Amino acid sequence: MKRFDYYPGHMAKTKRELKEKLKWADIVYEVVDARGPVSTRNADLDGLVGKKPRFILMNKADLANKEEVDRFASFFASEGLKALPLQADSKASIRRILPATETYLEELSGPKTPKHRTFRPFRALVVGIPNVGKSTIINRLVEKRVTAVGDTPNITRHLQVVRIHDKLELIDSPGVLWPKIASEATGLKLALLGALKDHLIPKDEVVIHGFKLLKERYPEAFRKRYDLESIDMETVALFDAIGRRMGCIQKGGGIDYDRGMDRFLHDFRHKKFGRIMVETVEDL
Numbered sequence: 559m560k561r562f563d564y565y566p567g568h569m570a571k572t573k574r575e576l577k578e579k580l581k582w583a584d585i586v587y588e589v590v591d592a593r594g595p596v597s598t599r600n601a602d603l604d605g606l607v608g609k610k611p612r613f614i615l616m617n618k619a620d621l622a623n624k625e626e627v628d629r630f631a632s633f634f635a636s637e638g639l640k641a642l643p644l645q646a647d648s649k650a651s652i653r654r655i656l657p658a659t660e661t662y663l664e665e666l667s668g669p670k671t672p673k674h675r676t677f678r679p680f681r682a683l684v685v686g687i688p689n690v691g692k693s694t695i696i697n698r699l700v701e702k703r704v705t706a707v708g709d710t711p712n713i714t715r716h717l718q719v720v721r722i723h724d725k726l727e728l729i730d731s732p733g734v735l736w737p738k739i740a741s742e743a744t745g746l747k748l749a750l751l752g753a754l755k756d757h758l759i760p761k762d763e764v765v766i767h768g769f770k771l772l773k774e775r776y777p778e779a780f781r782k783r784y785d786l787e788s789i790d791m792e793t794v795a796l797f798d799a800i801g802r803r804m805g806c807i808q809k810g811g812g813i814d815y816d817r818g819m820d821r822f823l824h825d826f827r828h829k830k831f832g833r834i835m836v837e838t839v840e841d842l
């Protein structure tokens with residue numbers, strides 16, 4: 559799996575910064591993509607967060623299969639982790655975060671709560687891999703009802719803290735983690751979801767994986783999207799048929815595969831096959 563090893567130089571610095579922010583936080587919002595809630599986590603976070611309360615936000619739930627997302631919530635619960643499906647661009651959905659956090663923190667409080675916590679709001683940090691919606695969540699949480707608390711010099715000089723609730727404060731920049739690519743299968747899922755830079759895995763491999771997944775799980779949505787009579791054909795023939803249907807034709811009349819693949823990936827990432835999952839609880 560050598561070719562999937564990828565650790566950009568700036569990640570060491572990012573991790574250091576994340577550690578600083580974590581010192582400040584009482585609770586961590588771990589944002590994942592609801593279409594692949596396990597593959598879009600990052601194993602390093604366990605070590606970094608330690609025993610701090612953690613809340614998994616399964617974001618982009620509007621793009622994912624609802625029943626499957628609920629099953630992942632139960633799966634996380636069985637591992638002792640709280641998880642909430644979320645659609646960051648919906649106000650109603652964002653509004654559920656605070657009460658759910660309060661309930662969670664109340665569950666955790668009681669005899670174990672350190673005394674100082676009754677005197678100040680809880681402090682939350684949003685973390686996750688790229689493109690899962692961290693910034694959208696922060697912007698939506700912070701919108702309007704906030705009072706800026708300002709820099710907190712005794713912790714880290716440039717941490718901007720905002721009060722979003724009388725019981726909760728938020729650091730206004732997210733902690734970014736690189737995805738952990740544990741296997742080729744995970745890499746392909748992350749690439750399909752757009753959580754990896756496109757050049758990391760050859761595009762045709764990602765597309766072929768997308769074809770395979772759709773053929774297995776969502777054949778009718780796949781067939782309908784491209785108005786095909788059948789999808790029961792070899793990969794190359796499928797490439798051709800889809801490319802033709804999308805009008806991705808070069809000057810000489812051949813299929814423009816590159817454009818076709820981009821169009822397909824865009825479709826995959828933007829609900830053109832309905833609410834889909836790149837993994838299910840059974841897969842794990």
Ligand SMILES: Nc1nc2c(ncn2[C@@H]2O[C@H](COP(=O)(O)OP(=O)(O)OP(=O)(O)O)[C@@H](O)[C@H]2O)c(=O)[nH]1
Pocket residue numbers: 617618619620621644645646647686687688689690691692693694695732734
């Ligand atoms: N459909 C849908 N799209 C979302 C949702 N949340 C975020 N997005 C979109 O996902 C894309 C990435 O969102 P960001 O908030 O920039 O993600 P991020 O985690 O901050 O990404 P980085 O800054 O690259 O680490 C944007 O195009 C958002 O509009 C959601 O709940 N549903």
Ligand SMILES: [Mg+2]
Pocket residue numbers: 692693694732
């Ligand atoms: Mg961001």
